[in-house]
Amino acid sequence: MLTTRRLFTAILFLAVFVMSAREIQDPDFWWHLRTGQFILETQTIPHSDIYSFTRAGAPWIAHEWLSEVFIYALYSLAGFPALILIFSAIITLAFAFVYARCEGKPYSAAFVLLFAALATAPTWGVRPQMISLLLTSVFLFVLDTSVIASEPFDFAQGKLRERSNLHFPTWGLLLRFAPRNDAFGIWLLVPLTVLWVNLHSGYALGIVVIAVYWFGELVRVIASPERAKQSPNFNLGIASSQESLLAMTNTSSLVTLSIILFVTIAVVPLNPNGAMMYTYPFDTLTSRAMQTYIQEWFSPDFHLNEFQPFAFLLLATFASFAVARRRAAPTELFLLAGFAYAALRSARNIPLFAIIAAPILAANVWEWITTRGWNKVFASRAETSRLLAAINWLILILILGVSVARVFAVISNQTLVERAKFPAAAVDFIAQNKLNAPLYNAYGWGGYLIWRRYPDARVFIDGRADVYGDKFIEEFLRTYRGEGDWRARLDKYDVKLILVEPDAPLLTPLALDAQWKKIYADENAVIYQKNK
Incomplete structure (x- = not known):
């Protein structure tokens, strides 16, 4: 039965999908498309420049080769419509993983997610970077669901807070067959890293995120024994089972993260460019010309309307700690501070900050709502009548019709945009x-x-x-x-x-x-x- 909550969730993701469906305007898209064609037709991956007469034969690390094959395969299958629809789905799926990490679903979480989506919207398109956005979101979700480091340690009570309400139906089926805190699923990050390093040089983000979780867990392990020593049971050697489990889990999580971090770094050379992919992401970061002349690498200009949602998200996230009683985990603080700096330094990093900040802001907003008892309004579980369900279906069908028309208009407009742009x-x-x-x-x-x-x-x-x-x-x-x-x-x-x-x-x-x-x-x- 289509409840109001389910209707609200469906409308949320329809909105993200429709927002992300847009004509192809990225100037780099075209050489990605040609490279995918070249690879499929010649069965070779270029390692030197084949496109220019000014740098012919110069070294070229085709780090997006698998994304380019994917892009051209979609184009060969169904042209520009397939590309627009599939990349809209990729962007929507990325935000589905973000939403799964948010508290206050569906209502307050939805508004936070929409602001995060609006903040990232200027970077959306048929681009390999969208695949990196999805995989970054997946990494964060896997780490949050598999590693106890995602839960804030309550220093006042000397115990872990309750795990956030993480929910994602498909992932839930997988986790059902494993203990909640045994880091099951985190090993998927290894094959995902191998896939990612062949799709885009943004794979380094995944390793950075793992490293931040590792450091956050290290801080927790160091801090927790100090609190344990204050327990009356500590010196008697009769610590409670909860205290023992806490110490064991902290140490186990740190060891697991250490192994995962080492293995994900070790598998990076499993790509056509080999060990060169270790340094390639950092070579682009240090390019003077790219930082100086390519607009996407500039710091966000808050005089432009397109950066206003990011400004709101940035300010709201940090301000929310002032009104919420929730204590952030060290990992949250490290991720938030690091990626806020990255986003302020370069606009291309805004999506990364958004998918990190959204669950933190959602948790703080929900904490603020619950302390005032307003959550009871949102938590109503009244049974949906057949009449209300029918009305909900009618609303959904109408919105779906408008969404289809909007996406169809975008697809139909592609040729005109190409000739204008x-x-x-x-x-x-x-x-x-x-x-x-x-x-x-x-x-x-x-x-x-x-x-x-x-x-x-x-x-x-x-x-x-x-x-x-x-x-x-x-x-x-x-x-x-x-x-x-x-x-x-x-x-x-x-x-x-x-x-x-x-x-x-x-x-x-x-x-x-x-x-x-x-x-x-x-x-x-x-x-x-x-x-x-």
Whole structure:
């Protein structure tokens, strides 16, 4: 029977799914798609650059190779609709695991989850990063359900608080056959790490999360004996069974986490790039060009509306500790502080903070509600009448109809968005006129050119910043801005064609240069050709 609580939960996840369904606009999507095609058709994974004429043969760590195969397989199966729907499902599933860790389900938890979803929304799309978001959420869920470190130690009472209401139907079936606190399920993190390291370099997040849980558990193990010594039974050697179980469980959890941490680190080389994947995630973090020029790596600009939900989530989470009596576990505090710093440093880390903060905020909000007795209103278990169930079904069907229409509109709009966001008509012109000479292209269009023109033509640059390096990217940008001897930099690579946006700074000196002539222009792109 469709109760109001179930209806509310269904509406929540329908909302997340519909919000996450969006047209493909990520400039890197296109070279991911082409790489997946290349791997499937050639049965090889590239280890050097195959797409550009400026860095041809340069080392390339294709760390997302399995995600790219997955993306192209979906595209081959059912085109853009399959990609949009499946990645919306991936995002929704990520938040389902977050929701499973929240207290106050379904009502107060739902509002917290929606704010967390809104905070992450600017980063959503058909991107391998969404798979990392899902796996990070899974890691947090597994650790919370399998490791006692997720439960705050009540120093005032000298005992563990009750476990949070963790609920996820499929996982519950698995856990039913295992003791609650024996770390059953945590061993799944090992094969998941192997899978993750082949999907995306974000695998390092999983190891970082395990390490934080390990450190949080270490703090608990160190702190707990001090409290045990104050027990009247401690010196008599007759500690209660609860106290003994507490000490044993703490130590056991720490040992288990130590082993899991060691094994997950050890299996990282099980990928086509081998041990290089140990350092690759940190190489991108230290790239000066990526930090300076790629907008996603910038700190969030709170003057922009898209970052307001994150600002609210950040402030609300830390402020909630002032009104809640609940004492956070060391692990919670370490995760919250670390990922808050990461999110403030780079907007691309906001989703990670959101999926960590949401259960903490939900727990604090629910604690505040229960101390005032308001939880009794939400906890009503009155039997749902047939009439109310029928009304609930009617509401759900209506909302489902609106949701389907909204998602269908997104899918139908994909071609229009592609032609508005990318130089589709300009590339058509290039192909029709067989203009295969070396071409200087805008940074955000390299991926699209790879999809449309490879292998007939190569690009000057694309979104694989790690392949091009800081020096080359800075040189590219000086040329794009028309600074210094931009002609010499173009001549260095024998560039004969230029494809940039209508407002590109380079167009100003180009228009005054007799060696170059404009051969194409529309509202999205301009093409210049060098005179023979």
